[in-house]
Every structure is written in C-alpha cells, then in structure tokens.
Amino acid sequence: MRTLKYAILGLINRETMTGYDLMKVFNMELVNFWYAKHSQIYPELKKLTDEGMITFETLPEGDKLRKKIYSITEKGKQDFHNWILQQDLLEPTPKDIFKLKVYFIESMTNEEILAHFHYQLKQRQEKLSKLQTNMEILLATKDISTIQSPEYGDYIVLKSAIKREKSYLEWLGECIEEVATNTRIY
Amino acid sequence: MRTLKYAILGLINRETMTGYDLMKVFNMELVNFWYAKHSQIYPELKKLTDEGMITFETLPEGDKLRKKIYSITEKGKQDFHNWILQQDLLEPTPKDIFKLKVYFIESMTNEEILAHFHYQLKQRQEKLSKLQTNMEILLATKDISTIQSPEYGDYIVLKSAIKREKSYLEWLGECIEEVATNTRIY
DNA sequence: AATACCATGTAATCCGTTACATGATTTA
C-alpha cells in the first residue's frame, strides 16, 4: 500500500521539508493517525527521489554542509492526487492489546481487573487532556472557519481523536462500574 | 512483544485447539482487537511447542492421519499469567489511512470530500449493524450475568467495538454536515 | 562544559501479508 510514501508526498506537497522536519511532523502533529521513525523516513525519501517523486537541494547549515530540502515533483503531485481520490475498503479493526487482555478477563481476580482498568483510565485521561489542550491552541491560533483554510484538516482529525478517547474512557468507566459492583465467588 | 504468542496461549488455555480452530477464532471472534492468518499461526505453534509452552497430540481424522490438538503446559500457563498481569504503557494510536486522507482535505474539492465521507459512512454503518447483530446473538445465547461467566470477556469487548463504531460514525456525520453546508470558493 | 536538539544515515530483526503448495472431508 505504501502509505508512508503518500504521507510524505502529502506533507512535502504542502511545503518543502527536510527528513528531520518530516519526522517532527509525524511524531507531533500526525501522531494520532500516522507516524514513522527517522530510520524509516530517510530510506523512503531516498526511494522517492529515485522514483522521481521528489527532488532535493542541499543547504549548508552553519559552517559544514548538511540538510536536504525536499520538494515534490509534478509526477509526485499526480501520484499523490491519484492516491487521495481513490476510495478504499475499510481497513481491519486496529489491534488492541488491552482489549485482548480484557477478553481473557476470567484469568484475573476482581482486584487485578480493577487495577488494569484504573491504570488504563489514568493514562487515557492524560492523553485526552493533552488532546484538548492541543485543540485549544489550534482554535486560538489558527483559522478553521472554512474548509479552504489549510488548517481545517488538522482541526477535523484532532476532533476525531478527542471523540475517540472520550468513547474509550466511557467504556472504561462502564467496565469499572460493572466490575466494582460485582462480587466474585471464589 | 510477541502478542500473537499470548493470544494463542490464552485461547489454548481456555480449551485445547488445532491451528485451524485458532484461525477461525481469531478471524471470527477476536477480529475486533486481534487477528492472524494461518501462515502466521502455524509457525508460531511450532515455535511455542519448541519453547515448551504447548504440546500437541496428533489425531487421525477419517482415514488418513492429520489434525494436531494443542494443549497448554504449566510453563505456558505461568508465562501467560505473567503477561496478562503486567500493566502496559499506552500503545501508540492506531494508524488510520482514512484520517490521513482527511488531513489532506485541502487537496480535494467539496464533491470529492463528500464522496469519501459518504463511502466511509456506508461501510461503517454496515459494520456497526453486524456488530449489533453479534451482540443480540451473544445476549440471547450466552450467560453474561456475572464476571465469572466465561463469556463475559466476549461481551465486554464487543460492547467496546460497538461504542467505537458509533463514535466514528458520529464524527463522520458531523464532518459531512460541516462540509455540505460549506460553499467552497474556487 | 554539558545537555538538548538538529541532522542523516545503515543493519539486524521482527511482525505480518501474499502467494505458493498440497490433500482430505463434507455438503449440495
């Protein structure tokens, strides 16, 4: 599927970037739906260059030369556009180790189950807080009044991440309540 | 992390099974949070046997001999129990190609965006319907009145899958409304 | 001077999918 390829093309299509820039965007902005380590990004950039999808210009930084600034080519733009317009079948449901453990709930005592749920709840509450802070910053600093504004995409996917976490938290809350009111017979 | 290993151990811990049985359980019952193809299951069973986590008995089926019935060993039970009690840090948010495309929403016209959203909506509505049918069947055929009942795990994770899909659908609905009422300026 | 961050790459390994390969049994 080469999704990383299109994620990179899409980002470089917005503005020219270095591999390091891409890494930061992936792991800070897109982290709620796509991400990649630098060890995957650099080889992919090389591959995309070989394929004629992107080109780069080497910039000297400070004293020694370093830093490759990548731009998208016409070929790259066309390929990206083809990809984005294509309607995909639903991907398989994402895997979830925590839910796998919950499935095997009968292997645990009520205390162990509750410890698991509470730990998960705490972590997810913190995650939701961070997402909500990000949303406040986005709303305060960026124009999302129309779909034309370049930040509208950021807004709409952040909204989905918040919804997702709230829904997960709701489920955790319900589970905790059910388990807490249950008296296990040993 | 070897999660497949523990998924297999957990299932064989419930009852003895063949590789083919595991395949069916993964791709029918656990599919909302874990799954695997037979080409991954058979080598893993071999590895777990070598590691002393499981053993098998070969059963003759019909005329020719076939079918390996796997059981968990004491060592396997201990390893599984260690795994299930261990509290994990949150996994990274699952990747989502559709959201990646939505992030690049500015590369599409309103019509193209709406087509994408409607296609996604239709597919996810069908998925939700299936999950709800599964839930009705589960409630009608299985005892989930207490956490002790072996089917309680099935119930609780199915509930989360339904919640998850409803939340995703809600988001899609909001997006469609926002995009539909927007008049793009070309 | 030390630490954090900028910047780029490769190698080994692991996890997972697709494709290749075979054959028996059950059901329509």
Add this chain to the structure above:
DNA sequence: TAAATCATGTAACGGATTACATGGTATT
C-alpha cells in the same frame, strides 16, 4: 461430482522497530 470447508505447511516480500553509528549547533 463439484464446491465448500477442513487441515497444514513454506517462501518471498514488505513494513516497521531497535540498535548501531556519526557529527554539528544551540542552549544552559
């Protein structure tokens, strides 16, 4: 008797992580 399902495996490949490897620049 044809098709679906049961049943088990391997090979090639792709996608992703961890670890290895290096060195410059900016901040404290």
